[in-house]
Structure formats: C-alpha cells, structure tokens
Amino acid sequence: MEIFLYIASFLLIRRLLSSTKFTPLGPKWKLVLNTASVGVWVVYVVASDQFEDTYDLFLGAFVLLGIVYYFLNQEDFKPMHSFIKVHYPLAAITIVVALIDLIAPKFGGRYNNWTGTAILLGFAWIFARWANSRKQEQEMRMVSMQNLELDRLVAERTAELTNQRNELQDALQQLKTTQQQLIQSEKLASLGELTAGIAHEIQNPLNFVNNFSDVSMELIDEMAEELTKGDTEEAIAIATDIKQNLEKIRHHGKRADGIVKGMLQHSRASSNTKEATNVNTLADEYLRLAYHGLRAKDKSFNSELVTNFAPTLPLVNIVPQDVGRVLLNLFNNAFYAVQQKQKLGLEGFKPIVELTTGVSHSGGHSSIIITVKDNGTGIPEDIKDKILQPFFTTKPTGEGTGLGLSLSYDIIVKAHGGTIDIDSKEGKWTKFTITLPIETKQQ
Known part of the structure; x- marks a missing residue:
C-alpha cells in the first residue's frame, strides 16, 4: 500500500510544477520540484529494499507529510494551499494503519482488507480533488486568456484615448494661437480707426496754421510796401492783422499739440x-x-x-x-x-x-x-x-x-x-x- 503514498507525493510535486505555467516562479522552483519528484522514487526504491512493510508505510506517510508541510510554508505556492491540504487524510490514515500493524499485528491482519480500503479511499479523495483541480486549471487558463485579451483591448483603447487627447491638446493650442491672432487683429483694426481719426483731427488745426501762415506772409509783404511809401497808419493796421493771425496760429498749434499729448497719454497701455x-x-x-x-x-x-x-x-x-x-x-x-x-x-x-x-x-x-x-x-x-x-x-x-x-x-x-x-x-x-x-x- 505504500506505493500509493509515493504516487501521491509524486503527483503533488508534478501538480505544483504545472502550476508554474500560470504563476511564473522562476527557474529556482522548477529545479527544486524536478529534483523532489526524482527524490521521491529514489526513497521508495531504497526503502522497499531496506524496511518492512509497516516501516515503509511510516516512511511514505512522513515523506508525504514533509512535502505538504514544506510547500504550505512557501508564499509562492499560496494559491495551491487548498489542493496541498487534501493530502492530509491519506497521510493520517496511513499512519493509523501503520500504528495498528505495529502495536496489534493480529488485529491489523484480521482487518487488513478494511485498512487497505481506507488507504485507497484516501488516495481516491486526492485523485478526485486532482481532477477537480485540473478543471479549475483549465478555467484559470481561459480566464488568463480572457485577461490577456482584455489587457490588449485596454492597451489599444488607452493608446487611442492618448492619441485623441494629444490631438485635442494640439487643437486647443491652435485655437489659442488663432484667438491671440484674432485679438491682435481686432486691436490693429481699432488702432487703424484711431489713427485715421487722429490724422483727421490734427489735419484741421494744421490746415489753419498753414493757411494763416500763408496769409501772414502776404500781409508782411503788403506792410513792407506801405512802410516804403511812408503810410505808417496802413502799416500799423496790417501789423494788427498779422498779430491776430499769429494768435490763431498759436491757438490751433496748441490744439494739435493737445491732441498729440492726449493720444500719447491714452497709448500708455503697458502699465x-x-x-x-x-x-x-x-x-x-x-x-x-x-x-x-x-x-x-x-x-x-x-x-x-x-x-x-x-x-x-x-x-x-x-x-x-x-x-x-x-x-x-x-x-x-x-x-x-x-x-x-x-x-x-x-x-x-x-x-x-x-x-x-x-x-x-x-x-x-x-x-x-x-x-x-x-x-x-x-x-x-x-x-x-x-x-x-x-x-x-x-x-x-x-x-x-x-x-x-x-x-x-x-x-x-x-x-x-x-x-x-x-x-x-x-x-x-x-x-x-x-x-x-x-x-x-x-x-
């Protein structure tokens, strides 16, 4: 019956090894598990030649319990703990059977069929859980494939959203640039209107200045002729007209100066x-x-x-x-x-x-x-x-x-x-x- 213990130990190790396909653990564990699977059969061969059946049962049970205990204490195999624990009943039954054979060999011999059946049931329980675990493994494989597909779709969607975000940022930047250009265009348009108005405003007093300057020049020539003739009274009248023209020239000159100063005052937009x-x-x-x-x-x-x-x-x-x-x-x-x-x-x-x-x-x-x-x-x-x-x-x-x-x-x-x-x-x-x-x- 001890063969079932070694088979159970071997299958447990191989099951743990197959689980690394879905939870990558690195080459270290693969080496350990492969070595352990070989070691189980080495122990079985040596023990079968050296020990009696009762001690073979004890050794097989302790080998199984040692493997179970070791891997239950490894965090890397935590997802497999529930499957590992199902080996406890077989080990416990085997130890009980071995103790009966050792303490009361007559009783063990009389109920040998029952004890053998109990060990087989313990092994069958493991096999049933192993079959169920295989089914779960297939489901895990499907879930893993679905997760990979979802990851791919999420990555594609993320890339698409990132491209859309970049395009929107570029469009926003272009919109801001266009807005600034339009605002500048609006300001230039206002400046054009303002410049035309200023030019027209200044032109009026300048026209007066030019006109009165021309008239004054003519009056000066007339005053010189009157002075040459000795007609001082007429010369004084002309001088009075020239003075009035100069006052008008000064008035319109100040008007033009005021317009320029006022616009300079209004143009200080930087502060x-x-x-x-x-x-x-x-x-x-x-x-x-x-x-x-x-x-x-x-x-x-x-x-x-x-x-x-x-x-x-x-x-x-x-x-x-x-x-x-x-x-x-x-x-x-x-x-x-x-x-x-x-x-x-x-x-x-x-x-x-x-x-x-x-x-x-x-x-x-x-x-x-x-x-x-x-x-x-x-x-x-x-x-x-x-x-x-x-x-x-x-x-x-x-x-x-x-x-x-x-x-x-x-x-x-x-x-x-x-x-x-x-x-x-x-x-x-x-x-x-x-x-x-x-x-x-x-x-």
Missing part, C-alpha cells in the same frame, strides 16, 4: 494702471476720433453728433486707454449702423449718434453712466444675447472679427467691475449703457 479720469473728456475725444476715422474712409458720410455731458461728473479711477478702446468700439459700431441704414435710402432719415454721461446713486454706491445710442439698423432680438460672445459678428466677412464687444465686456465687467447693458429695437435704434463704479478712498 494698466488706473488713473483718476474725466470721462466727459475721454468720451468726447474718442467720439470725434471715431467719427473722423469713418469720414476718412467715406467722405460722403455725415452724422449728427449729440452730446449730453453731466456738468459735475466726478473723476473715476479707470485704465483710460482700455476704456477708450471700449468707447471707440461702441462709437465705431454706432456709426457703422447708421451708415448701413443710410445706404438703404430711407426718405427723411438723418444719422444721429448720441453720447450721454451721468451719475447713478443706488444702494449706497455711486457709478458713472455712459450711454451710446444710435438710430441705425438695430439688433435683431434673436441675436441680442449672442453679440457679447467671442467671435460672434453681424458684419460681413472681412469687416469684423467678432472680438470687439467681447473684449469690451472683459474690460468693463472683469477689469473694472462694471456692467454693459444692451437695449435695441430692430430697424429703429440701439443703446449701449456702460456702468463704471466710482471707487471711494477710505478715510
């Missing part, structure tokens, strides 16, 4: 520092600059400019060049709207752009109110909520970037804590109302 600013003066300058900028492009265009300035308007802390850019944009849009309506040839239509300033007191806070109103084409109701969105424009392609009002919203609302309200009636009028909070200093 973004808020300054106490007279909104009436700022709005009036940009209204005229916007009007003359459009007139420089279209000499046939004329519009009535109506200004209603609050006489006691307090200074407000703002970034003048930024708010000036907002006003310039609103004025340009207003003149564009009345110009488009004028092109419709409506009888009796007269373009009017109206600028109003005032002060509002509400809830213990004071604000400057700037209203820009025109009697142009108006804004359709269905797009009124969209015109402050970036890149949305009602102008034809090439005439607008769709960023003017969006940048204006950022400057007034985000940078200055104010508001922009829009009211319009399609085909009749449009009114933009800017609210700028008056910052008060703590005493």
